[in-house]
Amino acid sequence: MTIANHTVWAIVALSILGVIARPWKLPEAIWAVTGAIMMVVCGLLPWSDALKAVGKGTDVYLFLTGMMLLAELARNEGLFDFLAGQAARLAGGSAMKLFALVYGVGTVVTIFMSNDATAVVLTPAVFAATKAAKVKDPLPYLLICAFIANAASFVLPISNPANLIIFRDHMPPLLQWLARFALPSLLSIAVTYAVLRFTQRASLRQEVMAAEVDVTGLPSGGRMTACGIVGTGIVLLLVSGFDVELGLPTFVAAVATASVVLFLKRESPWTVMKEISWEILPPAGLFVLVEALDRSGVLKALIHVLQIAADRSAMVTTWVAGVTLALICNLFNNLPAGLLAGSVVSASHVPRQVASAVLIGVDLGPNLSVTGSLATILWLSALRRENQQVSAWTFLKLGTLVMPPALLLAIAGLLVTDSFR
Numbered sequence: 001m002t003i004a005n006h007t008v009w010a011i012v013a014l015s016i017l018g019v020i021a022r023p024w025k026l027p028e029a030i031w032a033v034t035g036a037i038m039m040v041v042c043g044l045l046p047w048s049d050a051l052k053a054v055g056k057g058t059d060v061y062l063f064l065t066g067m068m069l070l071a072e073l074a075r076n077e078g079l080f081d082f083l084a085g086q087a088a089r090l091a092g093g094s095a096m097k098l099f100a101l102v103y104g105v106g107t108v109v110t111i112f113m114s115n116d117a118t119a120v121v122l123t124p125a126v127f128a129a130t131k132a133a134k135v136k137d138p139l140p141y142l143l144i145c146a147f148i149a150n151a152a153s154f155v156l157p158i159s160n161p162a163n164l165i166i167f168r169d170h171m172p173p174l175l176q177w178l179a180r181f182a183l184p185s186l187l188s189i190a191v192t193y194a195v196l197r198f199t200q201r202a203s204l205r206q207e208v209m210a211a212e213v214d215v216t217g218l219p220s221g222g223r224m225t226a227c228g229i230v231g232t233g234i235v236l237l238l239v240s241g242f243d244v245e246l247g248l249p250t251f252v253a254a255v256a257t258a259s260v261v262l263f264l265k266r267e268s269p270w271t272v273m274k275e276i277s278w279e280i281l282p283p284a285g286l287f288v289l290v291e292a293l294d295r296s297g298v299l300k301a302l303i304h305v306l307q308i309a310a311d312r313s314a315m316v317t318t319w320v321a322g323v324t325l326a327l328i329c330n331l332f333n334n335l336p337a338g339l340l341a342g343s344v345v346s347a348s349h350v351p352r353q354v355a356s357a358v359l360i361g362v363d364l365g366p367n368l369s370v371t372g373s374l375a376t377i378l379w380l381s382a383l384r385r386e387n388q389q390v391s392a393w394t395f396l397k398l399g400t401l402v403m404p405p406a407l408l409l410a411i412a413g414l415l416v417t418d419s420f421r
Contacts, residue, residue, distance in 0.1 A: 008293065029285065072276045074222075079222045079226055080125035123145040171240075183414070303347050306350055334374070
């Protein structure tokens with residue numbers, strides 16, 4: 001091993017540590033970009049190759065920007081507050097029913113607007129709904145926002161940015177995606193709900209809620225935003241069916257929706273733009289770091305190992321790949337893990353069930369710990385704004401119960417689905 005390779009690995013390790021730990025509370029992007037700049041400054045990666053690596057993430061940048069714009073517009077127009085309020089009203093004073101309704105809303109938001117929207121925007125809306133229902137302990141309902149954000153994140157390609165990263169070069173058409181992930185997603189969502197409800201049963205049984213909840217009507221801006229979101233979903237389903245990249249259609253649909261809503265309300269776009277959580281964007285620096293790792297030979301070694309394992313036993317490799325990636329995500333965060341996994345899967349041409357297990361591990365594995373995904377980190381930030389605290393140890397104890405059965409059953413569902421194809 002050369003000194004240059006060791007230097008690459010050291011820079012990557014420090015950059016990922018910075019993304020996860022956020023020393024001095026600096027944004028994640030700063031650490032990834034700093035690592036990318038160090039690669040170029042130290043002569044480990046030509047600047048032309050670094051720029052090409054940044055360009056590889058264009059579809060992801062456009063997709064996330066569009067989704068963030070729609071999510072912030074929905075928050076600004078009261079759509080999420082309205083949905084959460086309706087859930088509190090329909091609960092009719094039943095904590096168990098409210099728990100199920102919030103879980104349902106979180107599932108829908110995750111599927112059609114991505115897991116980051118659930119973590120960033122739905123969490124404060126759920127807190128407001130529990131407050132309106134005079135809930136004494138809102139934590140069981142807030143936990144839903146964290147866990148469903150990952151459990152439902154592989155129903156559709158648009159449900160998680162990691163899906164675009166892993167399958168960026170070979171995204172399955174929509175019908176193939178649904179056929180492949182329908183059963184694993186159903187099992188993941190159902191098992192996560194069952195375990196969460198079981199672990200929170202004591203709090204839910206003792207909860208006394210207001211039977212009547214005042215819910216304000218949805219303003220015209222909220223209704224237009226809802227129509228725009230539905231329209232965007234239809235567009236994405238259509239273009240996905242024709243194997244078209246999702247980034248540009250998402251961005252165009254979101255800009256069109258925002259333009260109509262803000263024009264009719266005579267509001268400046270700045271009111272929405274300044275509130276967007278831009279830290280959700282996966283730093284372009286991560287793509288540069290992965291390119292440097294590729295040059296150092298790490299990816300070639302991983303590709304070689306994966307190909308040999310898949311040739312020996314595709315089923316065993318499916319289980320090992322899914323579980324391994326799930327655990328790795330909690331050590332390094334699912335964005336860098338997803339980028340590495342996507343590059344390895346794309347170059348190794350492994351059986352589709354192995355590639356699908358990798359995606360399930362990257363999407364669902366982060367339900368183990370607070371460092372697993374950016375969505376969970378953003379969820380913690382949203383909690384702090386509401387003066388709620390969940391320690392890493394508390395989340396880990398619950399995640400140990402929630403994630404493993406959901407992961408194992410999802411992979412089993414994947415293998416069952418593949419056996420019938």
